[in-house]
Each structure stands twice: as C-alpha cells, then as structure tokens.
Amino acid sequence: SGDADVLGMPGWLKTIFLDVGLGMIIFTCQLGQLTTQVNASHCMIDFINNYFALFTLYVAMTIEFSGVMHSSYLIQNILSALSGKPIQTNEEPKTGFTFAFFWGRVLMSLAILGFSLAVIVAALFQGKTMMVVKYPGVPNGASVFLFFLLCSIVGMLEGMQIAFFAVAKLPADERGTSLFGRKTCDLLFKGNGQNLPGFMIGRQLTVVASFFIVASITSMNIQPGSGDNIFGVSDGAQAFLNLGFHAAVVATIIASITWQLAASAFPIAFLNNPVTYILLCFALFLEWTGLCAGAWV
Template sequence: MDPIKLIKSVYSVILLIFSIVLISGMIATKQTNLSENAHPAAAYCLLWAAIIWLTMVEGGQASLVGLIPVNAELYAESHPKAYKCTHITNKGDNLDRYLLGRQFMVVLVVFCVNISGGPIGGAEIWGLPDWVKGIFLQAGLAMILLTCNVGQLNSQVNASLCMLDYTDNYFALLTLWVAMVVEFSGLLHSSYLVQLAVAAMAGKKVVSNEDPRNAGQSIFFFGRCLVSLAILWFCLAVTFVALFDGKTTMWKGVPAWLAVIIFFILMSVVGTLEGMQIAFFAVA
C-alpha cells in the first residue's frame, strides 16, 4: 500500500474511533439532547438505528441509479429482491420520485442522529482541553466523522461497486417504499415547481417517461405542489425569524443579514453537490 494512503487511513480510523467513543461518553453522561431529556438507552438506540438506516438510504441511491441502464431480466433470478427494487424505480418517472423522497429521509435521519449524539451547550467530559472540545464537540467534527464515515461514505462506495448485492434484501425494498410514500405525500412537491421553472428559463421542456397527465392527475399533482409551496414558505418564514432573532446555532457576532447570505450559499452548495452526486452515479 502507498505509505501516504496508509498514513491517511490510519489517522482517519483513529479519529473515527475517538469520535465514536467521545459521542458514546457524552450520551452515557446525559450530555446530548435526547439522553438528557429521555434516557441514554433511548439515545443509543436511536443513534445507531438512524446510522444503520442512513447506510441503506445512501447506498440504495448509488445502487438504484447505477442499475438504470442494466437489463433487469439479467438478474431477475439471481437477485430477486434487487429486481423488485429496480422493477419499481425503472418504471416511468419513479426513480425521480424515489430520489425526492430519499432526500427527505436523509435530512430526517441526520436530524435523529444529531438529537441523539449532538452535545448540549457547555458539555464537559474526561477533562479534555478546550481546543479538543471546541473542534470535536462545539464545531461538530465528532458527529461529522461518525455520520459521514459510518453512515454515508462507506455505504456509497460499497453500493456503487456491489449494486445488486446491496439492494438484494428487504431492508432496501422497505427503504424504497418509504421514500416513495414520502414523495406521494406531496410534502416535497414544490421541488417540481422549481424544476419546471428552471426548465422554462433554460427554454427546455421537462422530459418525462410517462404519458401526459389527464385533468384529474394534473389537479392532484398541482394541488400537492401548492400545499408543499405553502409549507415551504412557512418554513422559510420561521427560519428567517430565527436568524434575525439570533435563535440559531450561527456563530455569535455574525450579523443577521450575513447569516441569511451564508444560509442561501450553503443551500446552493448542498443542492449542487447532491445534483452532481446523482449525475456521477448515473454516468459512472
């Protein structure tokens, strides 16, 4: 192995182990939100249940997007559960629906991870130096390393290399159905309005793999879009009020107008990265 790669792997593993031990210690001493308000056992259970589900939410995306160009009949008998998954996502615009619902699941699962393992303000443990607590606890590096290394990155890499094996189980099928139900609820349908607006500004039409909607389908679709848009505006209003009232986790001393700019910049970066990720999986 390349010495540089070996060094990076070793210190990455050390940091991950330290982060897991640190988070576990914070939960045991009731210094996370859920362990403080409920019980450490509840925090442990929710934390690892969320992390495990995140592995399938992230890995399932890599697999199902990558399997689109593959003839499903080739693995219908060898990987029957993976076949059931792609039989759903390869039909019409279901892959887009799955990706939309899946993104909500990512945010929800990460939220559960944070309330379970995220430290409360002023947390103290093992007499660690202030700079260590500042980096791993206050800046959130411990939670980032746990969530990314265990819940996201390894599953994406493994799933992109073993697409059929990763989705050939009922856990993947369950995750797919949950994502489809989330999308069907209409909670995220304002995203379709953004899609239509971007396509219109580009002078192009949104290409669909399904027949044009009839009157009833259009009413149902755009009705959910309006409900989703109303929810989105309400959420934005709440977020702006919190930003201007200083009731967010933004660093002290940052003016409200700058916090709003940072908020939109980060949202744009996240959107770009998510879109690039899907594109890379699709063409890899």
C-alpha cells in the same frame, strides 16, 4: 416555542413545524438540496461557472488533502478486494514518500474516526448530549440504538442511490436475483420511469430528517469549565468538541461513504435486500405526500 405566537398557528402545529423541526427539514430539503440538484442536472456548465463553485471545489479538495476522511480509502480497498473489482484510477502507483504520506493520513483518519465514535457513544451513555434536553424521556441506551439505527437508514439510502443507477443500465432479467430484488426493480422502473426521481425526492427528505435527529443525538451538552468534560479533556478541547466536527466525521464515513462504496462494489446484493424494498416504498410514499413537490417545478 409553545408559548410564542408564530403566525397565529395553533399549538399542535407549532409543535410539528418548530419543535419536531418539520419546517426546517422541508426548507432545507426543498431549497438547500433538491432545487439546486435539479438546476445542476439541467444547467451543468452554468451551475459551476461562478467563483462560489470554484471556492467550494477548493474547500472540498483541501478537506480531502487534510486526510481526515482518508479511512474511506481503506474501506474502498477492502471492498475492492472482496468484490474482485479493481479500483479504476488514472493515478500512478504510490511509491516512496507519496505511499507513506497517503497511508499515514489513512492511519490518522482511523484514529480520528475511532476517537470521534468513542466520544459520541460515551456522551450518549452518560447523558451528555442534547438528546436529554430535547427528548428527556428517551433512555440513554435507546439513544445509542437510535443513533446507529439512523446511521444505518441513511447509509442504506445512500447506497440505494448508487445501486439503482448502477443497475439501471442492466437488462431487466439481470437486475434482481431474488424475490425482493425483482420486486424492487419492478417498482423502481415500472411505467414511465417516474419512480426513480420520485425515490430521489423521498430519499432526500428522509436523509435530511435523519440527520436533523442525529444532530440532536450527537450535539454535546457540556459546558466547558464545569468539570464534566468528556474523557476529562481540556476546556479548549471540549469547546472544540461542542462544535460537532467529530459527529460530522462519523456521519460522513460511517453513514454515507462506506455504504456508497459497498453499493458500488455489490449493487445486486443491495437490490436483493428486503430493507431496500421497504425503504423504497417509504421514500415513494413521502414523495406522494407532496411535501417536496415543489422540486418538480
């Protein structure tokens, strides 16, 4: 994009908005997420009173029924046992075929998750992702570290959202039991409470930016038929892996659902984590910059 003329922008500005991707990040965050979330929060019935919302629901239910993400239920059960909090459900206890079908999908999901993670790590160590194309100066080992770091940051932000809403109903003296827990709550709930929605905006911007980078890290750079397929899989399987569904599975379970479940089980522990306070300050700073201030409209 450095040689293309885009609205007469100077080279450094094109690098920031196009090569780095700031333009797409802001566009996705502002129009694709924050605006719809704000509208849905104020017009709940109207937002779902259309066929597209029904279609989206059916797609989500189909994906859940497939069992691809069922390993998250295992994580939920483990965290429930560790926290001593029973899982609230209206479902009847699973028995017979229902029990076998459920846990069979859990095992299948674990196998898919393990294979997907192995593909990502192997491709990163072998330099077979788009990371070497977009950021050729980054060593392969650093790419692996960056992948897990970004997954952890996204996971923390996902968990913080759950933890903040969980403790919002608690008395002020019960929200934090450590220095950073109290500092986090003081900053989050001070004044007229504007910092909580401000965090949501900064959080969303950080999550979107992180996922754009993760997409660059995990996208396969292997041409089927070149004889360089990951793990020696067939060309058809390599073409399927190039679509990136394996990365979506890993990101959804490891960088999102697991952290949300952990925060739901241990909200106070999340608040007491100093990383939570640091990320809260960073999210509020991003909101202060005004990059996504249009969400307030």
